[in-house]
Each structure stands twice: as structure tokens, then as C-alpha cells.
Amino acid sequence: MKRILIMGSTGSIGTQALEIIRKNRDRFSVCGLTCRSRIETLKQQIREFAPEAVSVGSAEDAAMLQREFPGLTVCFGEDGLVEIAKMDCDIVLNSLMGISGLAPTYTAIGLGRDIALANKETLVAGGAIVTQLCREKGSRLLPVDSEHSAIFQCLEGNGGSACARAYADPDSSLYRPVRRILLTASGGPFRGRSLEEMRNVTIEQALNHPKWSMGSKITIDSATMMNKGLEVIEARWLFDVPADKIDVHVHPESIVHSMVEFCDGSVIAQMGMTDMKIPISLALSYPDRMKLLADFADGYGCDDPLSRSSDGSLDLFTTGARLTFEKPDRKVFRCIDLAYEALKEGGAAPVVMNGANEELVAMFLAGKIGFLDIPQTIEKVMDKSSFPAPKTVEEILETDRRSREMAKEMLV
Numbered sequence: 204m205k206r207i208l209i210m211g212s213t214g215s216i217g218t219q220a221l222e223i224i225r226k227n228r229d230r231f232s233v234c235g236l237t238c239r240s241r242i243e244t245l246k247q248q249i250r251e252f253a254p255e256a257v258s259v260g261s262a263e264d265a266a267m268l269q270r271e272f273p274g275l276t277v278c279f280g281e282d283g284l285v286e287i288a289k290m291d292c293d294i295v296l297n298s299l300m301g302i303s304g305l306a307p308t309y310t311a312i313g314l315g316r317d318i319a320l321a322n323k324e325t326l327v328a329g330g331a332i333v334t335q336l337c338r339e340k341g342s343r344l345l346p347v348d349s350e351h352s353a354i355f356q357c358l359e360g361n362g363g364s365a366c367a368r369a370y371a372d373p374d375s376s377l378y379r380p381v382r383r384i385l386l387t388a389s390g391g392p393f394r395g396r397s398l399e400e401m402r403n404v405t406i407e408q409a410l411n412h413p414k415w416s417m418g419s420k421i422t423i424d425s426a427t428m429m430n431k432g433l434e435v436i437e438a439r440w441l442f443d444v445p446a447d448k449i450d451v452h453v454h455p456e457s458i459v460h461s462m463v464e465f466c467d468g469s470v471i472a473q474m475g476m477t478d479m480k481i482p483i484s485l486a487l488s489y490p491d492r493m494k495l496l497a498d499f500a501d502g503y504g505c506d507d508p509l510s511r512s513s514d515g516s517l518d519l520f521t522t523g524a525r526l527t528f529e530k531p532d533r534k535v536f537r538c539i540d541l542a543y544e545a546l547k548e549g550g551a552a553p554v555v556m557n558g559a560n561e562e563l564v565a566m567f568l569a570g571k572i573g574f575l576d577i578p579q580t581i582e583k584v585m586d587k588s589s590f591p592a593p594k595t596v597e598e599i600l601e602t603d604r605r606s607r608e609m610a611k612e613m614l615v
């Protein structure tokens with residue numbers, strides 16, 4: 204029985220993880236849950252899964268929950284997330300949004316826990332110190348991001364699964380058969396558009412992702428393709444592969460979830476339905492695989508009906524068996540190159556890019572700025588800032604705060 208702590212349990216990844224756990228009560232128990240503000244959903248989850256501890260966003264909600272569930276340990280705020288990350292468990296599923304995922308992940312890794320990582324910002328901002336701590340403590344990072352789960356699966360049995368092998372082996376360069384990572388991208392809702400055509404897009408248009416149903420922050424990141432930029436950085440740290448060996452391939456069908464090219468020229472791809480339950484379940488049950496098809500044959504909201512046959516399996520005949528690949532338009536989707544530049548520059552640059560992006564996406568979702576203000580302002584903040592390289596979680600969070608301030612000031 205694996206004890207699972209789910210951070211961000213009321214979001215898209217968290218609720219799908221609980222659907223899987225609901226059908227597999229003999230394998231998993233839920234020891235802790237966290238959410239920021241969806242308290243009614245959290246209450247239902249507490250009644251159904253009976254965790255020992257929860258953490259919520261505000262002190263008021265915490266007090267209310269404590270009255271309703273006297274036996275439950277209830278924490279709140281950023282400190283609450285770090286506190287609950289210390290609880291005894293086998294896996295922490297980190298599906299928090301944004302930089303808030305960093306400190307609790309770092310705390311859990313410090314205690315030797317395995318992390319099922321859906322929160323890519325943890326690695327974008329803290330990749331160096333997080334992977335270093337994983338090596339020291341023997342913690343595994345099990346990717347939940349669909350592309351990184353795909354890469355992880357392609358590497359399995361090919362001498363290079365960084366998560367399972369290299370982190371335990373400090374000299375991971377001993378055997379590196381990986382020549383290139385082919386990171387796929389759906390292209391988002393604005394694939395094929397010109398900059399001019401994107402100038403006046405609405406929040407609703409940007410939130411209308413063609414393939415995946417996700418939280419609003421990551422959906423906007425997909426529309427700007429910053430999501431792919433963040434994923435390049437995530438892959439660099441997860442698999443210890445330099446940025447110039449990571450190639451973004453736009454693949455609108457989203458059937459191939461990423462590929463790995465090996466030194467002998469062989470390319471291994473992982474394919475499947477656009478269903479986040481596949482990477483979530485693999486991260487939770489690794490190294491085993493679970494019988495998802497039997498449990499979820501009728502499908503859920505985020506599935507693409509075109510690729511799902513009546514028994515729930517991938518049906519390449521109904522998709523027309525046409526898988527296409529194209530180069531991303533790097534002039535229109537500037538965020539991809541901003542991420543490569545941040546990775547190349549190193550130091551504070553990825554933290555600055557990530558912090559500015561998070562602030563600007565929130566401002567766009569609040570209707571305060573236009574869509575193209577997001578990439579343009581990130582670039583300005585990256586150009587103007589000269590923060591020293593942060594070396595601790597505290598310094599990363601401080602650099603994040605100052606980058607957000609800069610982004611806001613530039614738009615006044």
C-alpha cells in the first residue's frame with residue numbers, strides 16, 4: 204500500500220489522481236491533501252479519502268475545516284504546504300500551480316521522498332538545487348507532465364532513465380546513449396497564426412486548447428508556447444540532457460507524446476490518448492503499470508474522441524492514421540527561444556523568465572493586459588534584470604518576487 208500526499212488535490216491533475224486512487228484502494232491510500240480555495244471540493248475529498256492532514260490557502264478556511272473535522276490536522280498558507288510536505292508518505296504528487304510548488308517539493312526531497320512531479324516550475328526555477336538534493340537523498344523525480352513521462356518511458360531499458368538511474372548514480376555520464384530528445388507540442392490554439400492575428404485574442408480564445416483540458420495558467424502557457432519553453436528546461440534537468448539536444452516538434456494530433464533518438468540512430472516514441480491519467484498512474488504505480496483501460500473505458504473530459512475507440516484504447520484508424528510534424532514558428536512563439544536563452548544564460552535567468560511569466564499570465568487572465576504583452580514583457584524583464592544567481596530556495600523565491608515586480612512596473 205503506497206501512501207500518497209496530493210498537493211493541489213482539487214485541480215485537474217489532483218482530481219484525476221483521486222479518480223485513479225478511487226478505483227485502486229488496495230494499492231493506494233491518501234495521507235494528505237492540499238488546495239488553495241476550492242474548499243467545498245476539498246471537503247468531499249476529505250470525507251471520501253479520509254486523509255490525516257490537509258493544508259488550505261487561508262487561516263479562515265483552516266479554522267472552519269478544523270471545526271468540521273476535529274480529528275484532522277489542518278495547516279494553511281505557504282508555511283502549511285511546507286509543513287504538510289514533511290508528513291510520512293511514499294510519494295508526493297506535486298500538482299501545485301507555479302513557483303508555490305518549489306519549497307514543499309524541496310522539503311519532501313530533503314526527507315528522501317519520491318516526487319510525482321506535475322509542477323514544472325519547480326524544475327524551471329530550482330532545477331540545479333532540486334536535482335542535486337535528489338542525488339544526495341536518493342529521491343526519484345517521476346514525471347507527470349505527459350511529454351516527460353513519454354521521454355521517461357522511452358529511456359526505460361535503454362540505459363538512460365535519469366529519474367530511476369542517474370539520480371542514484373552521481374556519475375551519470377558513464378553511459379549516455381541519448382543523442383537527442385524530440386519534445387512534441389500540440390501547438391496550442393493559435394498554431395499557424397501570425398503575430399498580427401494574435402494581437403487582439405481574447406481570454407476565452409486563449410483558454411480554448413484544442414487537445415488538453417487543463418488549469419488556466421498552463422493553458423495560457425500553451426497558447427503562448429511558453430509551456431513548451433518551460434518543458435525544455437524541465438527536460439534538461441529531469442534527463443540531464445543539454446538544451447541543444449532538445450528539439451521541439453509541433454505535432455497537432457498529440458498522439459506521439461515525445462521521442463528519444465539514440466546514438467545508433469534508433470528513435471523510440473511513446474504514443475497514447477491525450478489522457479493525463481496515463482502519466483499520472485505511471486508515476487504513482489512505477490515501476491508497475493495499471494489497468495486504466497478497463498477502469499476508464501468511457502473516457503473523461505480531456506479525452507480526444509477522435510483517437511479513442513469504443514473500448515477506450517487508442518484507435519489509429521479513426522484518427523486517419525495521419526501523424527504530422529512541423530517546426531514551431533519561433534518568431535511568432537517567441538517564448539520558446541526565450542526559454543532556450545534563459546537556459547543558456549543560466550543563473551537567475553530561468554527564475555526571472557518564470558516569475559515574469561507567472562505574473563503576466565495572471566494579469567492577462569484578469570483582463571489587465573493583452574496577449575502579446577506576455578512574451579514582450581518577459582523579454583524586457585529578462586533584458587533589464589541582472590540578479591545574482593540564486594543558490595537556495597529562499598534566494599530563488601526572492602528573485603521570483605523581484606522579477607514579478609519588474610514585470611508589473613513595465614506595464615504601468
Ligand code: MN
Nearest residue numbers: 348349350434
Ligand atoms: Mn506537457
